[in-house]
Amino acid sequence: MQDAPSPSERRRSLKPLVRLLPYLSRHRRLVVGALLALIVASATTLSLPLAVRRVVDMGFDASDTRFVDSYFAMLVVLSLVLAAASGARYYFVIALGEKVVADLRKDVFGHVTQLSPAFYDRTLSGEIVSRLTADTTQIKSTVGASASLALRNLILFLGAVGMTVWTAPGLSLIVIAAIPFVVLPLVAFGRSVRRRSRLAQDTLAEASAYAGEAIGAVRTVQAFTGERQARERYGSAVDKAYAAARSSVVSRSVLTGYAIFTIFTSVVLVLWVGAQQVIGGTMSAGTLGQFLLYAVFAASSLGQLSEVWGELAQAAGATERLCELLDERSPVADPTAPVPLPARPLGSVRFEAVSFAYPNGAERPVLRDISFEVRPGETVALVGLSGAGKSTIFSLIERFYDPDAGRILVDGVDISRVALAELRARIALVPQDVAVFAAPAAANIGFGVASASRAAVEAAARAAHAHEFILRLPQGYDTPLGERGVTLSGGQRQRIAIARAVLRDAPILLLDEATSALDAESEMLVQKALDELMAGRTTLVIAHRLATILKADRILVLSEGRIVEEGTHASLSARGGVYARLARLQFGAGEAAAAE
């Protein structure tokens, strides 16, 4: 992710907001409604001083009260129009802000969910969540309020300046001369506000990311009595965010104070010069009143513009952070012209001289020149010390990453030429660490299979030996699981994952056996479920149990990213090499020997 905006971006500080235009154009009716309401409200406001002048110059002179009455009646009508237009503006603008942010959230979430794991290796998930919530909220308040305020004040300002020139060209020179003194520092400060506001959002995101991590691992935090440490770390992150936000606010308050000072000084000056003219008889009192009102309008709208400018600059910082996510390109992407896999799936997997290093792994090769083939229906066990590269092989078959050299074929087709969704539809993954979502049991099993009926979900649960325990849950298949739901045991989670794989009904099964010991009954149920799942499918299994290894057609022994041995349990044990040592360590000398 980019850390800082490039110099060219910094120069035009509101430029990132341009990226919001396509979102605005999706809701043209709201935009047009907001603009119309805005114009009507501004025109009504600008017509008020005209009425004031007429009343002052003529109404008070003539003793005709009906004239005054009719003017005041008109003013009431004007205020009604102003009220209606302002209400309409509020509705259109807020609705627009909500819509734009809803669209933006959906787009950013949709985009990040399809980024490859390489992106998540270097980005904290809490950081992304913070961008999705805090930054979009800031944009909402801008589009929903500040932008319309800016536009309203701009229209009012231009209108009011125009009217001052029309009312008293000489006096208006003072107003016009004051404009650059107000506007130039605005632009200069806007840049610094944006930079500081970006920094504030960045530090806030860091704090949120840390909070998410600590709350997610609250059991570990408490078990290691790390609450104080966590509190202090979060506290200092929040303080940093506060300091950054404060420095952005300091810039904005200096800006506001300065704008108000220059504006009021020029109004006082106008009043003074105007008063001289009224005394000298060169201007009527009504004209001065009218002029003054326009000058005040111009001044206050300029003052508000200066405040809003700061908000716009803040939103520009937030938009920039979101657009960075939207611009993030996945290194693993669908090919432009995907090659279809054979219509009848075979379920074969083939590695040809594959080498791979993780993008953030300092170029340290994790797999070196790996070649092997798993034939349709075969069960192949991957065995090796922790860190040997077994899970990496799974990640490459799923195409979470692309190999640096060599190629991988599924059903005879190079997977880099296949559409990602088509490839992954042929694979069912049963990971060691099963993700259970905060959703009902049925939805957890049916995850990823949109068309799964309740009957199909139940059938999969039965096959995975999960049906019985699900029925015992308080609301059966409708019981919420995961966070804030029922927490499942290790064996139950495994069976949920197996049910998911059954439902997916894919020809290739990637199975990462649980290392954590299950009680005898769970172990037996999981084993039965797995046996049924593996029947008739090509299975690659990261094996941690002797029983699994004994059932495998072949064993691949991995060491430091290379395949060092290949064979059956008996042949490899007899060889007395890496595998024989590993088997003795992992399964105990007696058991391993007994199995030979």
Ligand SMILES: Nc1ncnc2c1ncn2[C@@H]1O[C@H](COP(=O)(O)OP(=O)(O)OP(=O)(O)O)[C@@H](O)[C@H]1O
């Ligand atoms: N996302 C990642 N980014 C960088 N390096 C990684 C990543 N995942 C794994 N590694 C490194 O790659 C090497 C192989 O990891 P891998 O997870 O494939 O091993 P494994 O054989 O499956 O180990 P285990 O049995 O402990 O799960 C390890 O040294 C690990 O540190």
